[in-house]
Amino acid sequence: MNQILETVTNSINDLISSSIKGIPAVIFAIIILVLTRFAADFIEQVADRIGKQVIKSHSLQVLFTKTSYILAWVTGCLLAGVAAFPGLRLGDVIATLGLSSVAIGFAFQDIFKNFLAGILLLVQEPFRINDQIIVGEYEGTVESINIRTTQIITYQGERILLPNSAVFTSAVQVRTAFNYRRTDLGVGVDYNTCLPQAKTILLKTIYEMNGVLENPEPEVDLVNFGDSSIDLVVRYWTAPSQTDVRRIQSQVIMAIKQAFDQANINIPYPIRTVYNYNQQEFNDYLPSDQKEYANHS
Template sequence: MNSLIQQIQSSLLNLLGSTIEVLPGLIGGVIIVLLTRYSADGIQQVTAKIGERTIRSQSLQLLLAKMSYVATWVVGVLAASVIAFPGLRLGDIIAALGLGSVAVGFAFQDIFKNFLAGVLLLVQEPFRINDQVIIENYEGTVEKIDIRTTQIRTYQGERVLLPNATVFTSAVQVRTAYGQRRTDLGVGVDYNTPLSEAAQLLEETITQVEGVLSNPTPEIDLVSFGDSSIDFVVRYWTLPQQQRVRQVQTRAIIAIKKAFDRADINIPYPIRTLYFYDQQRFNDYLPLSQDEASN
């Protein structure tokens, strides 16, 4: 009985001694992880400031900052592991990571897929921060390209987070990719209007609207004979931002209506012409009367 008690005491003492021996390393590892947490944020901010001074592309600045953040965490975790477990060598850690990469890849394939897609979006720059885009059914301004998602602010003030893999594989319409953007504004005039005079008036009016660019020059096209009007399309160019496009279109509609009113040009309502006649008289299946038969 005494020997059993002594054996238990010896085991507890050995366990306590092992714990005391390992405890400094564990404390050191925890301290390194905490330092890494704050260091990663600081290094990311410093890298972002350096990128702003040396790199013109805002997307590459963001990519550099994100990569420095991830690299700091990787180095910190490896250092903490080596200090917390002195018998563990750096080569053993790398080998373990290599063996577990397949399992981790299957478990986190969506995360890795979105991460790689985000890196490619930042490197290739199909669009940039503050560009106005249409992706699938979402339209708005690109605010941020993160490691996993692309953040869009819609024109209604809503935030939309799209997975980077979805953005990378979808058709993206970049509405602010160029310095100007065209608007096609339909206008109808009645059939009694002299078309050459109407076209000239439209051209003179649209060129005087504030916000319409002189280069490329506006164009006036006749496109169709409508049910109640002959239809023009006024094609003009503005700055590409959505707010500018809306404001200029409003001014253009007001200016065209005023010009047509002064020139006594009518913008017709939809019209249908109805003809009334005696259906009995034109019915071929009714028998003829005596007078009609004699004729």
């Protein structure tokens, strides 16, 4: 019994002794992590300055800055691990990471998928920060492209977080990809309207609008014989921003209405023609012999 108690006591003493010996190493590792935090922030600031001076693409600047920040933290954590466990060599850590990469890949495949998709979006630049895009049912302005998500702000002031993998594999409509954007505005005139005159008035009105570009030139097309009107489409180009498109469209609608009023050109309401028949004289549901009798009577 005494021998067992002695063995347990020796084991506890050895554990306490080894723990006390390991305290300086743990403290040193904690100091390394604290220094890593400041070093990572400093490296991020330096990388941001270098990226703005050397790299023209804003997306690649973001990628360079974030990569530098992550590498600084990875390096600091590895050094802290080696410092906390002196018997652990840096080569062993790297080898262990290599052996466990397959298991980690399966466990975090969605995270890695979004991470790689984010890098490809930043490198290929199908769209840029502040571009206005449509992805699926979401539309708004690109706020940032992070490691995991692409953030857009809708026109209603809401933030949408889209997984990078979904953005990368979906059809993306970039509304501000070019310096101009076309608006197609439908308008109808009644059948008594002189169509050349209406077309001339529309073109003159569009050319006089502030914000409508002269090149490409505005166009007016006759597109359809409607139920109560002859339909035209006014096509004009403006700056691509949604704010400019909506503002100028409102001004164009008001200007067209005013110009048509001055020229006495009507924009007709839907019209239905109703014919009133004598139901006794015209009855298509009676048999032929009864129809003849009804007509004679």
